[in-house]
Amino acid sequence: MLKKSGVFLLIAIMVIISACGSNKGNNAESSAPASSASPSESASPSPSESASESPSDSPSPSKEPVTIKFLTYTANGQEETLKAMVEAFQAKNPDVTVDYEVVPYADYDTKLTTLLASGSEPDIYEVGYENFRKYAAKDLLLDLSPIIAADTTFNPGIYKKLAYDAFNYNGKQMGVTESFSDVVLYYNKDLFDAKGVKYPDASWTWKEELEAAKKLTDPKAGVWGTYAPIQFYEFYKTITQNGGGVFDANGKPTLNSKANVDALQWMIDKASKYKVSPALNDDTFNQPDADLNAFVAGKIAMVRFGIWNFGRFKDAPFKWDIALEPGNTQKAHHFFADGLVASKNTKQSEAVWRFLKFFTSDPDSVSKRIAAGWSVPAVADDAVLDAYYKQTPPESKKIVIEALDSLVLPPVGPKPEKWGELQSAVTEQLDKAKLGRVSVQKALDSAQKSVEDLLSK
């Protein structure tokens, strides 16, 4: 009896396994035509020619339908816009189906890394500048240079040069800029008016900022003059405003330079010495979005925020505007570029290139992006951006572009793959300085040593 049922089970398992096997076989067969068609397509003499072909023509044999996969994080919250942009692309390129997936930023890196590790990464994915350097260094990205050279209809001049060049790795164009953002000084005009303080302008330095902040701070009303968090990103920008930097021109770490020590001291002094910023042990400001909420509540007069926050303050019950950030010896503004890259293993490089071009620069796609307030497309044509400038508040929207004259890129350094560890090592020391456990000099000496160790390996 037992034996009989055992045999029966065995047969059942075998049936199931063979069923799975044949399923797989079917899948492989059905996907085979698509992949076998692609080599002939990419080998077609001039990709530009097929790209410029009007879609209404009767589909030629080389235009067999293909599907490209696309993974993105900035579309989180802009899914409808993304859908419209993809549909616009597919309408013009009926042979291409874009299979897109939106993953929230917090899970994006882990997801993408897992996909890359298993060799099942999408044809196109979105990366920030720091990760672009890392993936390019690991040789995971498709070098677009030959395709660009062959495409006579394409002119790199349509992009902002800085943003376009950010995706150039060792002379190879390995990605196309999609959008950029920067960080500027936001200020509450009503608070300035109430105290009769002049609005910040491009001539301001830390000295003017401090003087104004002293007048604007009102402990009784819980109003702070100025605020910037003490964390890694704020640190590398602030030291640049004082003429310092994480690395020197030769890629040697210079974390404990005099300029850096003074800049970090200034970041801490704003709270502990001059008391124009929330106290460093004020836990409220450690919570996510606390600074944004405090600005909306009219509790901060001047604060450094990314331009992606404009929408949040649309209905703020006071007048506000933006200005260039005050620097000390020079100006410096964060610059973040998001771009699209293609996997080195993609079999659809021609369709991929058509999508990259359309998505990042086609007026049809760019205008949708601007209308939805989904970051700033990195296109050079001011006429296209006009729609963006016209969206107010803030009134001084051109500051967003002016800030680019003094941009500072994330200090990825000579070993892009160590970026995560570098950031974590410096953050640990910033924490110690902020908690007052060690002097600023000592904290940065330790950070210097950690980073030196890290890069020597």
Next chain:
Amino acid sequence: MAAFVFLLPALLGLIAFQLLPMVSSIFISFSDWDLLSKWTQIHFIGWDNYAEVFNNEKSYTSIKNVFIFLVGYMPIITMLGIFFAVVLNRNIRGIKFYRAAVFVPVITSWVAVSIVWRWLLNGQSGMINYLLSLVGIQGPIWLQDDHWAMVAIIAVTIWKDIGFVSIILLAGLQDISEDYYEAANLDGASAWNKLWRITIPLLSPTLFFIITISLINSFQVFDQVLIMTNGGPAGATSTIVEQVYRNAFQFNKMGFAAAQSWVLFVIIFSVTMVMQWLQRRWVVYER
């Protein structure tokens, strides 16, 4: 043969999802795999990763932090566990409700617990510091202060685990026959003597189980740390598993992370062996 066929589905799962990853992690721990390279591009680098586990400052700190956690966590959870077990062992009205209430944190997810406690422990607006202020104590900014963050993590972990520990101990208590206590009462034994000479020895098998399980769990502290402090501030709550996760999935150092997990395995294995050996000295088996 028939038995093997019946076992096959379970065995396949075990092989695919447990044995295979474990065996490959041994190989990975001797390599420089960065998660992004293909299998063919991996280099084997001998014992370098293992040497790094003790030389790397962050990795070393994380091991040290786990022992700090143990020192704070183990004695308190054991004593509080016995206390709650004794209290819950009474036959009073609504005792089932109290037993269930103590157990509720155990079945709540760590993520939810951590997020709620992050609010409660907020230095300015948190409930804990408000209660402390009522008795005139100015509380610290718990999770953002490197001296207090680990204390907070230990306290929250005890709060969550106490239900499990006390329910298991309660079961152990109820297993002790009333006869011993009746005999002791006849002999006029004090409450203290009854505790030390009857309850603790007869509870020792259960205590042994609880201490071993708690030890193993303590070495694997992760969820609460990742959500409440993210290993900070200044690395004060960084633990071994947190470092394994960070190295593997954020710093792309899969080989190093695998070596760290194997060191963790050896630590847990040795501690368990020591516990087994100690068992002979203090655990009393009635039957």
